[in-house]
Amino acid sequence: MDTTDTSAHPHVIDVTDLRRTYGGGFEAVRGITFAVPRGEVFALLGTNGAGKTSTVEVLEGLAAPSGGRVRVLGHDPRAERAAVRPRTGVMLQEGGFPSELTVAETARMWAGCTSGARPVPEALARVGLGKRAGVRVKQLSGGERRRLDLALALLGEPEVLFLDEPTTGLDAEGRRDTWELVRALRDGGTTVLLTTHQLEEAEDVADRLAILHEGRIAAVGTPAEVTAGRxxxxxxxxxxxxxxxxxxxxxxxxxxxxxxxxxxxxxxxxxxxxxxxxxxxxxxxxxxxxxxxxxxxASLEEAFLGIAREAGTDREREAAA
The missing domain is CATH 3.30.70 (Alpha-Beta Plaits)
Structure with a gap:
């Protein structure tokens, strides 16, 4: 594990003028800037196509930025992947596991590729899958698969945790348990960056958030700050x-x-x-x-919808000008 001292870096995640352009010239992320300190839950919100996943993929080191600068734990997450990856956990929006393996076999396989992995029984118990260890992945419900995704993301006790739509498919109890776990991780010093369409949950769990719209940050701050002007x-x-x-x-x-x-x-x-x-x-x-x-x-949902309406009005004015 990399032991570089990151105390000189006030922010665990630092994004400056990030841009990401796809083939054909489509600019999915259009120059966004934000920073996340250690031990904070930061939510990226936005409608489909707002640029959330494109941003998170760059932070995870899965894609290179088209412009701007990104640092995670003081490192370039793509160029210095070996220094960053062992210290981060990633829960993708959709995980893919061999369907014939059991839950425990899947976790053991993942643990074999994870630096300093916690014991598998402990990891599964933490997300409420301890009694499902012997069940094949193909027999799990959608919500249980999301719990398994989360267990694997936490195997290495990450300093930074990326969660992409973590409560998709979970019932009310599963969502509550997931957010309680996220809060406990935050209180233990883990930095969490998440995306979600569940605005009420984001308002409840996030210390700060940014609302993306058409590749730009339309609002950023604590939930109270974002809703204050509404x-x-x-x-x-x-x-x-x-x-x-x-x-x-x-x-x-x-x-x-x-x-x-x-x-x-x-x-x-x-x-x-x-x-x-x-x-x-x-x-x-x-x-x-x-x-x-x-x-x-005003609720976060009302602020979110208001930003979308205002952006639409601005586009109409630009088109008419």
């Missing part, structure tokens, strides 16, 4: 005979937008206390019961 939401149902026009002037309440579906009203505001107080005071004065009243800050 309006909060106040939802309720008006009783029959009442309409949104009966409310106090929405502008005076600090409402920046609203939707009405049937009797259900959704208000958007950056001044949630002011708006909620105004609505509740009106309901008290008029004796109206606001059923289904719900007041909440």
């Amino acid at each position: 309006p909060a939401r106040i939802s309720f149902e008006l009783p029959p005979g009442y309409f949104v026009g009966d409310l106090p002037p929405l502008g005076e309440l600090g409402v920046v937008g609203h939707e009405v579906v049937g009797g259900a009203v959704r208000l958007r505001t950056h001044e949630v206390q002011r708006a909620a107080t105004g609505v509740l005071a009106w309901a008290e004065r008029t004796g109206v019961e606001l059923r289904g009243l719900d007041v909440r800050s």
Whole structure:
């Protein structure tokens, strides 16, 4: 195992102006920059084609960048693969294992190619596959195969762990167990970079995240920072005979937008206390019961969708110019 002192490198993962272009000139990654310190869970989010997998493949050393600079543990992950690979774990979006081997045989085979591999029974127990060690891979469910993928990624007790859609195919219990394990790894000093389409899970587990859109970073920061600029939401149902026009002037309440579906009203505001107080005071004065009243800050999903909408609007303006 490489023993190079990486203490001089403040970031375990360092990406500067990364670009990746495929044949035909398609630029999948268009100059992105971010850094991940030791012991952080960092999530890369984005729609299909946003550049997530193209970025992760470069970080894993599986592909060369078309431009820019990438360092993992202070090394070029492709040119200095021998210094990086023994210290990283990789869970691909889709693993491929010999179907006739048992779970334990698969793990032993993988351990034979892994520096400082932990005991196979321990690795399998860690992901809840201890009782399935003698089962052939072809008999595993999709979720169990993802657990096996994770077990193999953790065999070498990696300093850096790359997880590509780690909870795909898992049930609710499996997802919960996976994220608990990720948190435990983070608390032990492991740096985790993950991609996921499960925005609620990313909001819950990631210390920081970046939202990619069309090969560029549209937003980066903690989940709270990314959602901070988005309006909060106040939802309720008006009783029959009442309409949104009966409310106090929405502008005076600090409402920046609203939707009405049937009797259900959704208000958007950056001044949630002011708006909620105004609505509740009106309901008290008029004796109206606001059923289904719900007041909440913007979610990561709303920020994500907002970024996509804004990017689409910008494209339309550019096309019309």
